[in-house]
Amino acid sequence: MNFLDELEWRGLVKDVTNREALTKRLETPISLYCGFDPTADSLHVGHLQQLILLKRYQMQGHHPIALIGGATGMIGDPRPTTERSMLTDADLQQNIAGIGAQITRILTSDNNPVKIVNNRDWLGSMNALDFLRDYGKYFSVATMLAKDTIAKRLSTGISYTEFSYTILQAIDYLHLFQKEGVQLQIGGSDQWGNLVSGTELIRKIEGHEAETYGVTSHLIMKADGTKFGKSEGQNIWLDPSRTDAYAFYQYFINTSDEDVIDFTKRLSFKSVDEIKAIEAEFLAAPHQRLAQKELAKELTIIVFGEEGLAMAERMTQALFSGNVQDLSVDELKSAFADSNAIDVTADATIVDLLVDTKILPSKREARQLVSDGAIRVNGAVVNDVAFVVTKADAIGQEITVIRRGKKTYHLINHVL
Structure with a gap:
């Protein structure tokens, strides 16, 4: 060839x-x-x-x-x-x-x-x-x-x-x-x-x-007809001040199964044989998302360097494990850029905070979830209904991350 x-x-x-x-x-x-x-x-x-x-x-x-x-x-x-x-x-x-x-x-x-x-x-x-x-x-x-x-x-x-x-x-x-x-x-x-x-x-x-x-x-086209290069309608830029390494990495991690091999052929420097091997392994176990991980890793290094990849992988792991206390305020803002932060002006018990911010509809449900260990504050399980969420304990004394269940996150912005 x-x-x-x-x-x-x-x-x-x-x-x-x-x-x-x-x-x-x-x-x-x-x-x-x-x-x-x-x-x-x-x-x-x-x-x-x-x-x-x-x-x-x-x-x-x-x-x-x-x-x-x-x-x-x-x-x-x-x-x-x-x-x-x-x-x-x-x-x-x-x-x-x-x-x-x-x-x-x-x-x-x-x-x-x-x-x-x-x-x-x-x-x-x-x-x-x-x-x-x-x-x-x-x-x-x-x-x-x-x-x-x-x-x-x-x-x-x-x-x-x-x-x-x-x-x-x-x-x-x-x-x-x-x-x-x-x-x-x-x-x-x-x-x-x-x-x-x-x-x-x-x-x-x-x-x-x-x-x-x-x-x-050929221009790159997504299988679903949406434009390649956009996320939530916004461009994915190559300038770290516009799109950081984490957001860039996540864009390719979230590539659809229908698109990922086509994108890999076009954008990866891996050899033909290496791509065929990745494709075979990916098709055998698509849920492991090997192709997406390999593509995201390679392109992040190309655009942001090894340091950018390390940051992106660290943020991804922190969010997957729930250990958000390991992240800085700027990294948290990047990770939750598509979420609206909820401003609070005073310290409050976890139950009052969940209800006042409309994260949960009632104190009964809030107390139940807290008692069941389904609420995490900055990565730590909180099962005491009297636990007080304070600005002093916030990450960077600015942000508290509330995790409800396995995947639902809420960002609390302390504006005391």
Whole structure:
């Protein structure tokens, strides 16, 4: 199985320009690039497939370039429905710095580091006449109108700004071909039209002997139809200040059985044989969630390092065992980010607290559960109905964790 065949097995090949020639070309090192729009100051897990794909090439000895769209990011690749919001220059620079640091960290290499370029360096000084004279003449409006991203917007309207995006991206490929020797562009399947525009522009300007390629990969889709990369409607970011290692780890731990092998093929660096072995063991005992654990562990190390994985596993174990007293206030807030903390303004007996906060509907039920040992306070069983929950005994003198039964947690925030 050659490199391109393995990528196809992993679900990472959809469309290829001249596959036979590319297969031969990949036998020796090639320079390739993938573009990232700086629409936020962090990438999210939806970008992981392309980042990891760049690293796969890097590990094969090929030379990766990450292009950050400092110019095209001001315009935006056309969305299916609406125009993108324009970014200020200050926001754009902040976003470029943020995602550049993430790309560098994930594609770290001692002898073959990723090169990061910003297309504003060559597009920023281009004037309108140069754009139209030197490049616009090579693009057929009929061909551009036929592209999916454009055709889908014709009924609702699309500005010339977004309509011109594909030309700018083609210029990027031409520039990198001429200045960096880039011969391959990769991207998601939604980028096929832009990739082809680039290879065609190079051929028209540099001649038919110019050897360039484009490869797209299938977009990751969940089996239930929900969007990959979101949890409770929120993005899972690669920036620890936005999404910490625990939340990231839990996102992949909670991958559905229907999705986990597909995600593992696409995102894991494990070999084909290793993945087949994991799949066999997982299918034999899916309740043990081996595939989810292996995927969550590997990706957390890639994005957050060994230290991030250690923190995520420690928090997971603490919550599983109920030993929440081992966690810090910040870790508890992260662990219960999707839960509403209940504010209390005074110390109270456990029975009064359970009823006053509406955790339980009546003092009779509260006394019964406490007497039965079904209530834990900060990890410890409380079976004394006169036990007083105090701010002084709270974790960090700020938070008390009430656990009811095996899995139901309530966060008490002491605001005395």
